[in-house]
Amino acid sequence: MGLIAAFAASSVSRAADIESALIERAKKEGQVTFYTNLIVNQVVRPVASAFEKKYAIKVNVSRADSQTTILKLVNESRAGRTEVDVWNLSSGLKSFVEAGIIRKFTAANAAEYPGAYKDSNGFWVATNVYVNTPGFNTQLVPASEAPKTLNDLLDPKWKGKLAWKPNDVSGAVGFIGNVLTSMGEDRGMTYLRQFARQDPITVEASARAILDRVIAGEYPIALQIFNHHAVISANKGAPVSWIPMEPATVSLQLAGITRDAPHPNAALLFIEFMLSEEGQKIFQEAEYLPAHPKVPARTPSLKPEGGGFKATVLSPEIMDQGIDHWADVYKRLFR
Template identity: 50%
Template structure:
């Protein structure tokens, strides 16, 4: 996993353009923290997010705001990142300062390895988006939805409830990823059990298992691409913003508001004994601030900040006017093993 360095001279007008019309942050970062971060001069960010779409723009925006602090970053899947960091910790040679990752990271990373720091920028975030001790805070959220091929699913036939997915006409025509995280089948199962209750939920899942849902051993994006290509009519557990991005390019796809949808988080935190602890705190404050969250918005991600809408406001539950079950990090850590066991049993 190699590190990429963003040079300040490469910022150009991009970062500045991102902030035109952006509201000023509602808090002032402590000047002492800024000065301490500038003395360190560098922040190292391990990320799971797409480099060209988001990581690089965030790094450029941060450097534009805080000249003299260089952002080094690398991208890797959450589970692999946790293992790499644990190796660094055991070797007493921590390289990363700050990370972002989903629940797969926290299943492998003991929370005692994370710094307890409550960023002021996230003081107004809902409690279900942050750890009470400050060890992690949601930096962006995902809305998992049902995506369809609009050429294969007529408007009159579009499922409006989870029960509609049991219609015989969809047998063998649905697909989902094999990703065993809250963003995959286990998250779907958890939502059903939370929504319907244990007995009714299990009865529903047993019926759904008879629909012969195709298991695609790839990402949610690949599942949607196969739906768009016509291999399947319906994709379950699809990132709703991906359908909007594809539809804007002319693809025959949209997402359905089958309630409740599933909302999950991607979290940012700081590693203990990192080489640049002050720069890490400053970076976390920035990425969670309205300025930083606006970069997520412009990149078509869903900002975690409840006051920053998505680029398409309908993609987030509050602005979109729909209900969603929030699978918190704590819920995932506690319940994901059972949801995964149910998935493996019913959908072998």
């Protein structure tokens, strides 16, 4: 535990400086337990296997959606039987902080990450990012006619033809949050009142499922899809593309360490590995969008810096402060 405290007190250190000390202690612990909502076969197993091969430390994985994982972690802590070392989620940070079940840490490999991709208080670092944009069926909407800007979405020809899901960042709530965050409350609300006249179609499904329905021709355009999903499908021959509409919405996949982690040194070493260029290249090969600024996406244009488009980063703090308001705006204007 003393080693973790020492790292927390250090603002910046080089990976080479910490590795030998960490490895010795982490190997004595022998294992690390990882709770995540990432897809196991696509990215979790490759990351875990590479870590195990490099350090001979076993990775135990539990996969569930963010809300289920939060509940499980909180219940473990309350019962005094914390099993997880490293948590990795895309939402719910406020619940962790309020419950006091996560600890501060400093990962040397996070030193190169943008400030928006790591917590100034030391509770989390982003392992990968998500970019939400419109996606469209290229057989129904020629690229030259696809809407390029938020104002283009107000064109009467798109009335009743724009699909979205009602909740979270990959749906109406994220769209509203992006508009209000980037435009400001007054101008943003004026825009959203105009956009409400377009009668966007609410679909109770995941962003991926809605994109599949766009591909099938059920809807010409979907809002707030994950842009890497469109590329994955297009590479398999599907008639779909995405629009780098500015500002795109960027949200983060967060990783951190539990307060009572049974294997705190292995936990920190595992996070260091995920944040390293080596670990980030595994995310890249799995067609996720790496958070590391030196590791591009497999299709570089998917990330704002690679594609040359502007984006609004909806950090956990912005989400926590605004999401209830954004959900209320959705209910008032779009229900």
